[in-house]
Amino acid sequence: MRIGYARVSTEEQNEDAQLDALNAACCEKLYIEKCSGKSKNRPQLERMIDALRKDDIIVVQRLDRLGRSLKDLIELLDGFKSQGVQFISLNESIDTTSAVGELAFHIIASVAQFERQLISERTKAGLASARARGRKGGRKEKLTNNDIKKAHAMLLDPEMTKAEVARHFDVSRPTLNKALERNS
Structure with a gap:
C-alpha cells in the first residue's frame, strides 16, 4: 500500500500542496500532521509507523516533511527498511526501492544537514559580531x-x-x- 505523510509546522500553514502531490502519487492512505518537525511527539507519524506492513511504501512530498535532522531521517528509514517498507520523496526523486535511490537519499540528506550546520554557524558568527559592536540580542525590555x-x-x-x-x-x-x- 502507498501511504502518504504530510506535515506542516503550524496550524496557520496549509498542507494542500503536499496533499495534492501525495494524491497525484496514488497514495491510498494519508497521515496529516500539524506540528514542528523538531517535536518528538508526532502522533500521526507514530500512528503511521504502527500501521506499517511489509511491502508498504511511504511517500512524502519533501524530505524535511518527515524529519528535520539527518539522524532522525536515517533512523526512520532504517526502521522502514527493517520492516520491509520502502520510501519515496517526490521533490528529491528519492526512491529506496533501488540501490541508487538509497544512495541518493544518503547524499541529499548529508548535504541538507551540512546546509543546516552552515546556517547555524553563520547565525552564531553574526550574533557574536553584533555583540562585539555592543548590540544586545533578545527581546526588547518590557520596562523602560x-x-x-x-x-x-x-x-x-x-x-x-x-x-x-x-x-x-x-x-x-x-x-x-x-x-x-x-x-x-
Whole structure:
C-alpha cells in the first residue's frame, strides 16, 4: 500500500500542496500532521509507523516533511527498511526501492544537514559580531528605565504591593523583580 505523510509546522500553514502531490502519487492512505518537525511527539507519524506492513511504501512530498535532522531521517528509514517498507520523496526523486535511490537519499540528506550546520554557524558568527559592536540580542525590555524609576517610587508607598505595581505596568512579578534588580 502507498501511504502518504504530510506535515506542516503550524496550524496557520496549509498542507494542500503536499496533499495534492501525495494524491497525484496514488497514495491510498494519508497521515496529516500539524506540528514542528523538531517535536518528538508526532502522533500521526507514530500512528503511521504502527500501521506499517511489509511491502508498504511511504511517500512524502519533501524530505524535511518527515524529519528535520539527518539522524532522525536515517533512523526512520532504517526502521522502514527493517520492516520491509520502502520510501519515496517526490521533490528529491528519492526512491529506496533501488540501490541508487538509497544512495541518493544518503547524499541529499548529508548535504541538507551540512546546509543546516552552515546556517547555524553563520547565525552564531553574526550574533557574536553584533555583540562585539555592543548590540544586545533578545527581546526588547518590557520596562523602560523611566518605568523602573516609577516602579521604585510606587514601592516606597508601604500600602503598594509588587503585584499591584506589576499589574500597573502590565508585566508579571518576576519581570518586575528582574527589572528592579537590574536597575538597582
